[in-house]
Amino acid sequence: MAEFFVENTENTPKTGPQIHKKDCRLIVATQPLHYLGSFSHVDAAIEKAKGRYHAISLCPKCLPEKTPTA
Ligand SMILES: [Zn+2]
Numbered sequence: 001m002a003e004f005f006v007e008n009t010e011n012t013p014k015t016g017p018q019i020h021k022k023d024c025r026l027i028v029a030t031q032p033l034h035y036l037g038s039f040s041h042v043d044a045a046i047e048k049a050k051g052r053y054h055a056i057s058l059c060p061k062c063l064p065e066k067t068p069t070a
Contacts, residue, residue: 004036004045006053016055019045024062 003022008031019036020027027033034052039045042063049056 001038001040002042003038004042004048006034006036006049006056007031007059008034014055015057017049017053018057018059019049019063020059021062024059026059026061 005020005022005027006017007020007027008017017034019042036045036048039048042058042065046056046058
């Protein structure tokens with residue numbers, strides 16, 4: 001299981017908030033983080049995020065295996 005967070009960056013209005021894994025180095029400390037939950041696969045985290053945000057994107061650093069879905 002991995003914990004996932006959403007970084008609700010205000011400077012990415014087109015791509016939407018980015019999903020990160022816990023401890024990702026690209027998470028900006030000054031931005032608010034929203035805890036998504038602990039999931040066995042990123043797809044589950046994406047589904048959860050889709051229910052909360054209109055558009056989401058995935059961090060290219062910690063989730064490079066997935067292309068953006070937004
Ligand atoms: Zn990341």
